[in-house]
Amino acid sequence: MATISELRTRREALAVQRSSGVARVSYDGKTVDYRSVAEIDRAIEALDREIATLEGRRIVRQVRITTSKGL
Numbered sequence: 001m002a003t004i005s006e007l008r009t010r011r012e013a014l015a016v017q018r019s020s021g022v023a024r025v026s027y028d029g030k031t032v033d034y035r036s037v038a039e040i041d042r043a044i045e046a047l048d049r050e051i052a053t054l055e056g057r058r059i060v061r062q063v064r065i066t067t068s069k070g071l
Helices: 004-020 039-052
Strands: 024-027 029-035
Touching: 004 024, 024 039
Parallel strands: none
Antiparallel strands: 024 029
């Protein structure tokens, strides 16, 4: 199991590469090729959940739905 610092390092590497538009990420001597920005986003979300679990907290997601019949 990875430590919190290792997970944060991976997350930072993903965030930097995502903002630069590059789909190849290297960390800890490993290189991973992602197919899309959406795939990088999912990897970041997974790392956020792992970090939160190791820190003893939960990530709460909220979805707000509003509807109307129109005017």
